[in-house]
Amino acid sequence: MHHALEIRAEDWEIIINLNLTAVFKMSKVAGEIMKKQGFGKIINVSSVAGHTALNTRVAYGATKAAVIQMTKNLALEWAKYNIHVNAIGPWYVSTSLTEKYLKDEEYLKSILDRTPLRRIGKLEEVVGPTVFLCSETSNYVTGQTILVDDGMTIYGF
Secondary structure: OEOOOOOOHHHHHHHHHHHHHHHHHHHHHHHHHHHHHOOEEEEEEOOHHHOOOOOOEHHHHHHHHHHHHHHHHHHHHHHHHOEEEEEEEEOOEEOOOOHHHHOOHHHHHHHHHOOOOOOOEEOHHHHHHHHHHHOHHHOOOOOOEEEEOOOHHHOOO
């Protein structure tokens, strides 16, 4: 977790490079291939942190919001090549990366208090929306971010 007044410039750069620059570079490589083949689907990974403010996550949130905006811009720019660009924005999902945070009972309670069904997501629950965005049933969807958040963003706080 990085509080805004405590984040070091080098940590900011690492987060920007990992969460935004790498996503752009991969999208660009995929876009070039998909342009040549006349079709494609790109699914970026954002987060609810790109949609709503979270305590102590200024750099992370900024990059995830940028991914949402980049997804929209790429979708608009590459539509003429029949390339669909969308994103998935998960809330807390149990992974090896979140495991250490979720072991902290106070932190876990703060997450569950913002989650209407009061549970942590499973990685496989992000698969369904991802498969949808990869499939032909989403051929009329581009520039969107599907929030897989157990309703977390409906709270508005």
